[in-house]
Amino acid sequence: MRLNFTVNGRAETVDDVWEGESLLYVLRERAGLPGSKNACEQGECGSCTVYLDGVPVCACLVAAGQAEGREVRTVEGLADGDRLDPIQQAFVDAGAVQCGFCTPGLLVQAHDLIERVPRPSDPEIREALAGNLCRCTGYEKILDAVRLAAERKAGAR
């Protein structure tokens, strides 16, 4: 089938898609966007988190056919050109990246959190990120980064 959807603000048409393949596969292997990571393929780990029509979902569990006509925003779409989004800059500054495999999913999920809840409490951060697993167990720095990004965004308002 031919799949038409919008990704990071750009209309995308992909041919020869099999409806049963995942949106994650389409993004990584067909649309040249390997930022979203393929880890558990079960919706357990959150590494493939992308925005679908404005809400974060696990792209590994979205059948490609279900993305028809919809709007996707991936980790590649967070930055404004060369200027990192505040959540990305905070991950850099807080050293919240170890092996980096969980990072793209965490960035999208944390981005959504501070868009919705500008000054999240620690329990709110933990609950929002519960579906994003870091195998390096670097959670403390990740929490630092989310707090830092929230502070900076609040200060910039």
Added chain:
Amino acid sequence: MRPFTYLRAPDVATAVRAISAEPGAKFIGGGTNLVDLLREDIEQPGTVIDITGLPLTGVEELPDGGIRIGALVRNSHLAAHRLVTTRYPMLSQAILSGASPQLRNMATTGGNLLQRTRCLYFYDGAAACNKREPGSGCDAIGGFNRQHGVLGVSDDCLATHPSDMCVALAALDATVETRSEHGVRRIPLVDLHRLPGTTPHRETVLAADELITAIELPPPPSGAVSRYRKVRDRASYAFALVSVAAVLKVRDGSVSTVRLALGGVAPKPWRAYAAERALLAAPATEESFTRAAEAELTAATARPGNAFKIELARRTIVATLRDLLAEGSAA
């Protein structure tokens, strides 16, 4: 994943016609369970019918004060909906205690009802599982059965129903509405799921060509307080070891209304009727709560791995009712 034909249904009539024309076809909603099961080769439909375009996404107020929830309302949307947070806060609590934010953003109300067990042997193609492959046996019996059921299970299957939302719905007297070529049917939620018996692969009373269109809740009992309490191995993103959904109203020191349902312990959302009978008109005391919990759990059967669940269920029922009693008295 095996190849399948993918159809997109624009309306309910087309969806129902498509599934009755294709025995073995499956509806796909949020996909959080079905996509995984397809990938694991546990579900092998020849045709997948995408129903996410159907107009079943509303939450409406009913004339009697209840609500009607479209089958395709996303879990996160439902949990945050004003009609739910104000009238059925227990339902919000139950939904938000399940899965992760990403999964709740995708998962639908109808799909939540039909999600399949998370029994590890069901998922493991090398293991014996009567649910996945009827007649093959049950490796959970004699295996690692810490997560498994103690009520309503059989010698052929120990699997539990994984939903939190359904436990709250069971205590709220929800009704499930379906459509098929034969018309509309209304099924009490507590009658939707079957007990395993000798046929654990038959999980609900739905016909293969039946589409869940809505869930309806009657108005909440006036003056009652309610709560969903979930006990699990970590604070978030884990299935229930035991959960309790309870609605309680006390008048003049006696229980005048009670509805109790349990999760994590049974093959279906378990309405605790024996406990309710023991509580109704009884003094609202710790002793009554304990007696009621014991009345429900006398029927429990344990395996070595999950014997702790009986005591855990007893304590969680008592603690939940105790909290509700305090909350109701303070109000």
